Amino acid sequence: MINPNEYGSLLFDEQEKKYLSNVIDARRIFRYSRTPYPYTSMCEEKIKSLVGTNYCLMTTNGTSSLKSAFIGANVEKGDRVLISSYTFLATALAAIAVGAVPIPIEVDLNYGVNLEDLEKEIKLGCKALVVVHFQGRAFDLTKVKRICEKNGIVLIEDACQAFGAKFKDKYTGTFGDIGVYSFQQFKQITCGEGGCVVTNNELMFNRMRNYTDMGSTRNRFPSWDSAEALFGENDRMNNLCAAVLYAQLEKLDTIISKQRKSRENIMQKISNINNILTSKDASGDTGMNIIIILNDKKFKDKVIDMGKDNDIEFRNMWSSLYYDNELFKKYKLTSKDLKNKECIYTKELIEKMLVISIPPILNGTDEANIASLIQTIKNKGYLL
Numbered sequence: 420m421i422n423p424n425e426y427g428s429l430l431f432d433e434q435e436k437k438y439l440s441n442v443i444d445a446r447r448i449f450r451y452s453r454t455p456y457p458y459t460s461m462c463e464e465k466i467k468s469l470v471g472t473n474y475c476l477m478t479t480n481g482t483s484s485l486k487s488a489f490i491g492a493n494v495e496k497g498d499r500v501l502i503s504s505y506t507f508l509a510t511a512l513a514a515i516a517v518g519a520v521p522i523p524i525e526v527d528l529n530y531g532v533n534l535e536d537l538e539k540e541i542k543l544g545c546k547a548l549v550v551v552h553f554q555g556r557a558f559d560l561t562k563v564k565r566i567c568e569k570n571g572i573v574l575i576e577d578a579c580q581a582f583g584a585k586f587k588d589k590y591t592g593t594f595g596d597i598g599v600y601s602f603q604q605f606k607q608i609t610c611g612e613g614g615c616v617v618t619n620n621e622l623m624f625n626r627m628r629n630y631t632d633m634g635s636t637r638n639r640f641p642s643w644d645s646a647e648a649l650f651g652e653n654d655r656m657n658n659l660c661a662a663v664l665y666a667q668l669e670k671l672d673t674i675i676s677k678q679r680k681s682r683e684n685i686m687q688k689i690s691n692i693n694n695i696l697t698s699k700d701a702s703g704d705t706g707m708n709i710i711i712i713l714n715d716k717k718f719k720d721k722v723i724d725m726g727k728d729n730d731i732e733f734r735n736m737w738s739s740l741y742y743d744n745e746l747f748k749k750y751k752l753t754s755k756d757l758k759n760k761e762c763i764y765t766k767e768l769i770e771k772m773l774v775i776s777i778p779p780i781l782n783g784t785d786e787a788n789i790a791s792l793i794q795t796i797k798n799k800g801y802l803l
């Protein structure tokens with residue numbers, strides 16, 4: 420495939436190797452050991468200054484970051500948390516892992532979640548809302564934030580798929596109370612497995628930090644002998660992952676500008692097609708893909724096969740809504756609270772949407788081939 424669903428990893432080079440060697444040579448992988456190469460803390464400093472928050476905490480992955488975000492938000496057993504229905508299962512699993520009940524909210528392509536559905540569910544009570552920025556795009560959260568503030572609800576942004584994306588020059592993850600990113604293999608930048616949370620709220624930060632450090636407070640050594648200690652987990656990042664991520668952070672601008680340029684080149688060639696899904700501020704998109712919406716779900720397999728014939732990957736994001744999975748049905752984790760709720764628009768989007776990855780390694784020929792295939796698909800009447 421000329422457009423694999425990979426981004427930062429495709430530009431691994433001597434820099435990642437050098438930082439990894441530094442960690443090995445220093446023999447200090449644990450983040451809290453004394454070392455001349457504290458890459459975990461260095462990543463936190465770099466991310467804080469990039470996105471402009473007071474606090475950042477590196478963790479083992481996006482899912483553990485989400486769990487700690489719920490703890491930061493003081494979500495407790497049995498609490499309802501509202502979750503954008505258009506998301507990967509991990510968002511809901513993190514809520515369940517802390518004993519909360521994930522309630523899906525219909526997606527909206529401008530505001531992240533449907534405002535009417537949001538207001539309706541808020542009336543039934545909830546502690547937090549998770550809006551999911553998807554596929555390198557940032558939603559306009561102005562209205563959502565106002566609603567959360569008015570109702571005393573913590574706004575968490577799951578930006579696992581959208582690190583580096585902005586809306587009106589503001590980074591995803593910085594609109595609400597807590598932002599969550601993932602650095603797993605297939606994300607914008609990667610260290611294989613990794614994640615972090617960002618916030619401006621000191622209290623929330625301390626709870627998240629303690630939770631991911633086995634619930635301890637720490638002054639060089641952990642302590643459980645204080646009122647701030649809690650029953651936590653071990654979700655600390657190590658310096659090996661952080662070494663790779665630090666090198667990736669240094670390349671973030673290069674990666675995003677390559678993707679944006681390729682995407683722009685492709686879009687210019689298909690400027691007659693307006694069935695491409697962009698965000699409200701497309702200049703803030705990371706350019707990591709082009710999303711097309713099909714006329715009918717029956718065209719999906721055909722289009723995927725046309726892609727395969729041309730070495731171009733058309734990716735089906737997920738096959739169903741997370742709460743339609745057997746797992747949720749079997750354990751009836753949400754049925755009581757869901758009642759007969761159906762997120763019809765999200766379902767339709769999932770059925771008709773295809774993602775064409777734009778990795779930062781495409782050349783002019785690749786771009787022309789992708790544009791020409793999208794044009795063919797349009798000419799055949801498969802696009803909305």
Ligand SMILES: Cc1ncc(COP(=O)(O)O)c(C=O)c1O
Binds near residue numbers: 482509
């Ligand atoms: C929207 C969303 N949330 C959460 C996650 C979980 O992140 P991780 O795989 O790092 O645990 C992912 C990615 O896998 C994701 O796409």
